[in-house]
Amino acid sequence: MENSQHQRDRRLGHRDWAAAERIGKEQLATGMQGKASRTPFPEETERKSLQVLDIVYTDLCGPMKTVAPSGNRYVMHIIDDYSRFTVTYLLQHKSEATQNIVDYVRWAENNFGRKPRVVRSDGGGEFDNKRLRKFYLEEGITPQYTTAYSPQSNGVAERKNRLITEMATCMFFDSGLEKRYWGKAVLTATYLQNRLPSRLAKAMSSSFVENNVAGGSARRLPQYIAGLAASGGALAAGTFLGWTAPAEIPLVQKAEYGFPITTEQFSWIGSMATLGAASMCFPIGIMMKMIGRKWAMLSMVLPLLIGWLLIIFANNVAMLMVGRFFLGVGGGAFSIAAPTYTAEIAQSSIRGTLGTFFQLLVTVGILFTYSIGAVLNVQVLSTICSVVPLAFGLIFPFMPESPHYFIEKNRYNDASKSLKWLRGSHYDERAEIEDLKEEDAKMRADKITFVQVLKQRATIRALIICLGLVFFHQFSGINAIIFYTTTIFTDANTGLEATDATIIVGVIQVVATLLATFIVDKSGRRILLIISGFFMAVSTILLAVYFQLKEDDTRQIENLGWLPLLAVCLFIAMFSIGYGPILWLMIGELFANNVKAYVSPLAGASAWLLAFLVTKIFPNLRDGLGNAGVFWLFSCLSLLGTVFVFFVVPETKGISLAEIQRMLSGENGRLGSVYKSHAKSEAKSTYQTVKPVTSRAK
Numbered sequence: 001m002e003n004s005q006h007q008r009d010r011r012l013g014h015r016d017w018a019a020a021e022r023i024g025k026e027q028l029a030t031g032m033q034g035k036a037s038r039t040p041f042p043e044e045t046e047r048k049s050l051q052v053l054d055i056v057y058t059d060l061c062g063p064m065k066t067v068a069p070s071g072n073r074y075v076m077h078i079i080d081d082y083s084r085f086t087v088t089y090l091l092q093h094k095s096e097a098t099q100n101i102v103d104y105v106r107w108a109e110n111n112f113g114r115k116p117r118v119v120r121s122d123g124g125g126e127f128d129n130k131r132l133r134k135f136y137l138e139e140g141i142t143p144q145y146t147t148a149y150s151p152q153s154n155g156v157a158e159r160k161n162r163l164i165t166e167m168a169t170c171m172f173f174d175s176g177l178e179k180r181y182w183g184k185a186v187l188t189a190t191y192l193q194n195r196l197p198s199r200l201a202k203a204m205s206s207s208f209v210e211n212n213v214a215g216g217s218a219r220r221l222p223q224y225i226a227g228l229a230a231s232g233g234a235l236a237a238g239t240f241l242g243w244t245a246p247a248e249i250p251l252v253q254k255a256e257y258g259f260p261i262t263t264e265q266f267s268w269i270g271s272m273a274t275l276g277a278a279s280m281c282f283p284i285g286i287m288m289k290m291i292g293r294k295w296a297m298l299s300m301v302l303p304l305l306i307g308w309l310l311i312i313f314a315n316n317v318a319m320l321m322v323g324r325f326f327l328g329v330g331g332g333a334f335s336i337a338a339p340t341y342t343a344e345i346a347q348s349s350i351r352g353t354l355g356t357f358f359q360l361l362v363t364v365g366i367l368f369t370y371s372i373g374a375v376l377n378v379q380v381l382s383t384i385c386s387v388v389p390l391a392f393g394l395i396f397p398f399m400p401e402s403p404h405y406f407i408e409k410n411r412y413n414d415a416s417k418s419l420k421w422l423r424g425s426h427y428d429e430r431a432e433i434e435d436l437k438e439e440d441a442k443m444r445a446d447k448i449t450f451v452q453v454l455k456q457r458a459t460i461r462a463l464i465i466c467l468g469l470v471f472f473h474q475f476s477g478i479n480a481i482i483f484y485t486t487t488i489f490t491d492a493n494t495g496l497e498a499t500d501a502t503i504i505v506g507v508i509q510v511v512a513t514l515l516a517t518f519i520v521d522k523s524g525r526r527i528l529l530i531i532s533g534f535f536m537a538v539s540t541i542l543l544a545v546y547f548q549l550k551e552d553d554t555r556q557i558e559n560l561g562w563l564p565l566l567a568v569c570l571f572i573a574m575f576s577i578g579y580g581p582i583l584w585l586m587i588g589e590l591f592a593n594n595v596k597a598y599v600s601p602l603a604g605a606s607a608w609l610l611a612f613l614v615t616k617i618f619p620n621l622r623d624g625l626g627n628a629g630v631f632w633l634f635s636c637l638s639l640l641g642t643v644f645v646f647f648v649v650p651e652t653k654g655i656s657l658a659e660i661q662r663m664l665s666g667e668n669g670r671l672g673s674v675y676k677s678h679a680k681s682e683a684k685s686t687y688q689t690v691k692p693v694t695s696r697a698k
Helices: 002-011 017-026 094-112 130-139 155-175 179-195 199-205 207-213 218-230 232-253 263-298 301-312 317-345 351-373 378-385 387-398 403-408 412-423 430-445 457-474 478-483 485-492 498-523 525-552 562-577 579-590 593-648 657-664 673-687
Strands: 055-061 074-080 086-091 118-122 142-146
Touching (some): 055 155, 074 094, 074 179, 086 094, 086 179, 130 142, 218 232, 218 317, 218 351, 232 263, 232 317, 232 351, 232 498, 263 317, 263 403, 263 593, 301 317, 301 387, 317 351, 317 403, 351 378, 351 498, 351 579, 378 387, 403 412, 403 430, 457 579, 478 593, 485 562, 498 525, 525 562, 525 593, 562 579, 579 657
Parallel strands (some): 055 118
Antiparallel strands (some): 074 086
């Protein structure tokens, strides 16, 4: 019986000193005996993590005396502090540790929906190098370093490393394997450690599985649903943005409404929507704070309906102008409220994807209007478009309010219910609620006036970036092309029906924006903006060349009817993967919560006022400079925008909103310098009773 108990303990990795010493003498441990010291384990660390992947520890052991069949000589463990779940890697060289950490972060993000917040390791070169520091910076991860080769300072990793090593040593002896198969024993020991009853078992029976494993994909679905529902307002905005393209010729040339409309009057009709949008950017910020993001958006159904009714029953130009103004009021409000709402309901791992929903639904609305406008008269087109805000008003009441709003109002139970709806009914929301409360308390403590806002370095930098992006977004010519697509193709004599070419452009816009939805959180914002700006310049240069040739001699373009269609499609596609969705996404990301009420509306109003300027003067520029001159101007401004992004705009992919603020203010603490300066004092206070482990193979 005693022998049976002894065998069972050995197979579970418990200490068997006689066996371990025998293995050491026979050199069967092949380098692992350095971790099997009788020196007591470092004491338990003071855990500061509140959920899985808050903090992870990593440690490396080796080289082993015997090379494994695959050439491996080192063992590397990465341990989650909250659950003690361990991932083990076998390495041929120490330098592979960097790539393993990168792989671990990607694995965690794909399976658990979040990245490690802090990575702790010793200060060895394999864990503290230029490539890793750059990776941590890009991913918004805080590296923290302890004294190299000091088990006291890296106790969690050291304890787990020794547990697995001793367990692997006993199994290795029992199995009778050749010593070159030590890697199999280590991997098996890791697997058993992860399966044995421990904190992990408790965690997996509660929040670990619900928050980070089993619900990985399911709990994202409610966020996607809420994000799409909120972006229903963008669909409504897209319908009135696309309305001018199919409406211009019937109203101006055919007098379909029964009263004359000049080209100058129609330019006012088209641009009045942008004035209405600009006028609403500041009031919507106040409304979101007073009645919440959800009900602020729902209240915009009324001006949208009023606007469409005025257009449907218009009997003079003034009614059309006022109707377009009301449509702009609703659309401008959504351009601020919807991105704010989606940024606040989304986890950081999918915030970029949800942020592109607004622009995606705008393009769908434009395509919808182009398509039905090609076969229906303007009045029927307007009637169908009026159904879109009604549908939004029926669907969105079933969506939750932003948990940020509830926290601002000290309604913590409601915030908890909102997070349960968004993350899944089994989600343990307590840690996230605490984070939101801490963030809200900081915002209240940091409450400042508009004058103080303009003195903050982070806010000034964010404002310069956003206003710069807004300027180049509008002066790329996007709204001029969207509003006057049909006219551009009519002037170009492409050989296609202008309405057919317009629909093709709408399809390209939807497909490209949909592509951006999938890649914005993988490739990053900055690179997409650079690609977008450069190729928009190329496409407007092609249009300028085409119209220049046409103005010089129409015979030169007889076989170039395809060029304007190609150029406009390229322009729309490149705009839709870059400037289109990312501008509104970055406006939501770059400003701190305590200044958003001041500066986000300013950025939104600037965008719509510039849109008004472009759409209003486009017909005048076309008359004064000619089509070629206008597109030469747009191409130069797009190239300047590309230079601006390259030198001024930072990457925000995968970085938390708080980390973005620290980056803009010029702080470097998130790279680990703060922890590093306190590493020795923490080691003394936390592990001061622990004797150093002197026998360590590394």
